[in-house]
Amino acid sequence: MPTPTFVGSYNTAFNTATSPKSSSAFDVALGDVIASIMADEAAQTSENYTWGNSGTGLTWVEQTQATFVTSADVFIQAAHATPAGAQTSITGTLTRNTGNAAHWFGAVFARWSNATMTGVVAGARSTTPDTASPYTLSITPVLNNSAIFYGIADFSASDFTSRVHSTVNGFTPTVGNGLELAYFRDSAHYSACWAYIPDAGAGGAAKTVGITGPAGGDTLLVAVEIGGVAAAATRTPAKVYNRAALNRAYYL
Amino acid sequence: MPTGPCPANIDGELSINGVRVIYHSTWDGTSVRNVGAGCTGPLVSVRAINPANNPTKYAHFRGRRGQPRTLVLTPGFDQTFTQPQLGNNGFTDNTDLEDLVITNSPDNPSLKA
Numbered sequence: 327m328p329t330p331t332f333v334g335s336y337n338t339a340f341n342t343a344t345s346p347k348s349s350s351a352f353d354v355a356l357g358d359v360i361a362s363i364m365a366d367e368a369a370q371t372s373e374n375y376t377w378g379n380s381g382t383g384l385t386w387v388e389q390t391q392a393t394f395v396t397s398a399d400v401f402i403q404a405a406h407a408t409p410a411g412a413q414t415s416i417t418g419t420l421t422r423n424t425g426n427a428a429h430w431f432g433a434v435f436a437r438w439s440n441a442t443m444t445g446v447v448a449g450a451r452s453t454t455p456d457t458a459s460p461y462t463l464s465i466t467p468v469l470n471n472s473a474i475f476y477g478i479a480d481f482s483a484s485d486f487t488s489r490v491h492s493t494v495n496g497f498t499p500t501v502g503n504g505l506e507l508a509y510f511r512d513s514a515h516y517s518a519c520w521a522y523i524p525d526a527g528a529g530g531a532a533k534t535v536g537i538t539g540p541a542g543g544d545t546l547l548v549a550v551e552i553g554g555v556a557a558a559a560t561r562t563p564a565k566v567y568n569r570a571a572l573n574r575a576y577y578l
Numbered sequence: 579m580p581t582g583p584c585p586a587n588i589d590g591e592l593s594i595n596g597v598r599v600i601y602h603s604t605w606d607g608t609s610v611r612n613v614g615a616g617c618t619g620p621l622v623s624v625r626a627i628n629p630a631n632n633p634t635k636y637a638h639f640r641g642r643r644g645q646p647r648t649l650v651l652t653p654g655f656d657q658t659f660t661q662p663q664l665g666n667n668g669f670t671d672n673t674d675l676e677d678l679v680i681t682n683s684p685d686n687p688s689l690k691a
Binding site for chain 2: 339340367368426429482485502507508509510515
């Protein structure tokens with residue numbers, strides 16, 4: 327499969343409890359996938375969020391979530407939408423329907439072109455809080471050469487300043503190479519980090535995503551596969567066989 | 579969300595596309611976690627960094643009180659604002675940093691209708 331093309335990421339604020347929240351503005355086009363991962367500073371029974379967007383409505387599909395409401399922990403969840411056509415300057419929105427109104431939360435919206443999230447792509451989530459560094463999650467992409475978009479949220483609000491992301495297929499997300507999309511921490515609330523692997527290599531083989539951090543973390547992770555599709559055909563100009571006619575046209 | 583009383587020191591960071599806003603505040607001694615404004619306290623410092631190879635970026639703060647504020651981060655910007663400097667610019671406690679976003683646009687999203 328071809329690798330999907332990462333276009334950009336757009337995020338809400340992470341340091342308020344305000345709901346709904348909006349991302350910065352971005353465009354979408356036919357063939358895009360908009361994937362979003364949100365994090366909330368603590369989990370709560372019946373916690374529920376809804377993704378949406380300004381402009382013509384996309385259909386948001388919740389993909390996977392990790393939450394442990396019987397213990398203190400973060401809540402992290404992924405969703406995606408596939409636009410039916412081009413739209414300019416939309417914003418992604420995230421609304422808290424139920425949950426503690428004082429909890430801080432936020433989301434990253436990432437856009438890929440020549441991409442798919444329908445049918446066969448994989449998602450993965452933590453099944454228990456990860457409390458030892460490296461804080462990681464295994465995901466097995468179905469397709470070859472898919473991207474993996476993942477998020478990590480830490481209830482302990484650990485300081486991940488010295489974080490190192492796991493390497494997948496030779497790609498190690500960093501701030502400098504742009505594969506890490508966002509990092510947020512407030513020691514009284516939560517820590518969270520979002521990143522992607524542009525090409526995870528062979529499908530059917532487990533990949534490990536995550537970051538190193540200090541001891542004492544209490545993390546949950548989610549990851550989703552962004553599958554690639556063939557680029558849309560582009561129309562090439564017809565060849566000009568009558569050079570003399572073309573030259574005449576220039577001198578009209 | 580750490581449990582128990584608010585921490586004596588509250589540290590935070592937002593990092594987007596190489597731009598970093600790092601802040602430190604202390605606890606006011608009375609605010610309560612997860613209630614009202616949560617753990618609040620006076621700002622001690624804010625450091626903002628934009629790498630030299632980045633275009634100009636904008637850090638927008640809505641804040642819980644007062645007017646939204648915007649910090650222009652030109653390429654290579656690296657400045658630490660001290661408590662008096664923050665106070666002179668209307669930043670007094672950590673709630674003034676709320677709704678922090680970093681964008682390519684000088685338009686503060688908090689000022690939109």
